[in-house]
Amino acid sequence: MHIVYPAVVSALLFSIGVYGVLARRNTILVLMSVELMLNAVNINLVAFDMWLADVLHSGQVLTLFIIVIAAAEVGLGLAIVLALFRNRQSVDLDRLRALAEPADPATTADGDNGAGGDNGARADDHQPAGLDTVTSPQLTARGNGASDQGDGVGRPGHPARRGGNA
């Protein structure tokens, strides 16, 4: 077997993976493209292990290790994606810009505040759906038992806690 053939297949697969990582928006599709790139590396390792006739089989053993690491990576990556989806209701990479540098230093005030406020509002929009169902029985219970002042104190407390959670 000429080594050129596996090497060319591997190079093409790697480039396809590069395209997928750069062009896709869905986080899970990006994970799939990363898997494609890892598989390209695996073909190379196996082919060159055969070419070098390695007594220790280092290429194939490293391939097994990469497969295991890729499985762990997918597990962790999907856990992160699901946590993201729980908090943001979206796995769209273009919209997850909360940690991004501001694009242009001149428009830092505009762009950063706009993006931050947007993200903050979006994150807060999702929380009350869960929180209101929890807090409304408390509010009604407090309304029954406690005075208006207690209710007034209780309400400002919730946005603060909500901000801490979000």
Add this chain to the structure above:
Amino acid sequence: MTEAAPFLPPTTQEVVFLLLGAVAVGSALLVVTTKQLVHAALWLVLCFGALAGGYLVLTAEFVAWVQVLIYVGAVVVLLLFGIMLTRAPIGRSADLDSGNRVVAAVVALATAAVLVTVVIDGFRTAYAPLKPGEGAAGELGASVFSTWVLPFEALSVLLLAALIGAIVLSRTDIRGAPPSAGEAGGDPAPAEGPGGP
């Protein structure tokens, strides 16, 4: 490490490998271009299966079966779970590609051009005579448990860490440290725990 005349007429092994490689590359292209999220995961199955066939042709039997078991069996199922749990639309979705698609295509084409030219130029005459049994489970197991036993054990620790990390990340009732100590008199804060997703 042997050499042979470049570009002999391909042997049967090479023809089979090239066909499997064409299937793998074609389905990988469909993975990154399809408009349907679930179809991408299914094309990934075909790609990984063709690659497992390629490992078999390269006489790496054990790697081929591990590829089938872990990639086709576990990783794709995990990815499908992820797709379902993020409530992806089943049919066509229009916004799977980001705006920098053209730039990505240019970068990928440049990568492919550079890699393919370098690889063809560098390994034009490299030839590996394939002996069956080189990658059988026995040989590979002896190698893993004699020479590579330390990385193997480190890998098991890494798997344990990934397991714990995934559990911690995906459980909603594990919180960090409480935000402040002044809330002791407030209402029962952790009530939102089981509410989850």
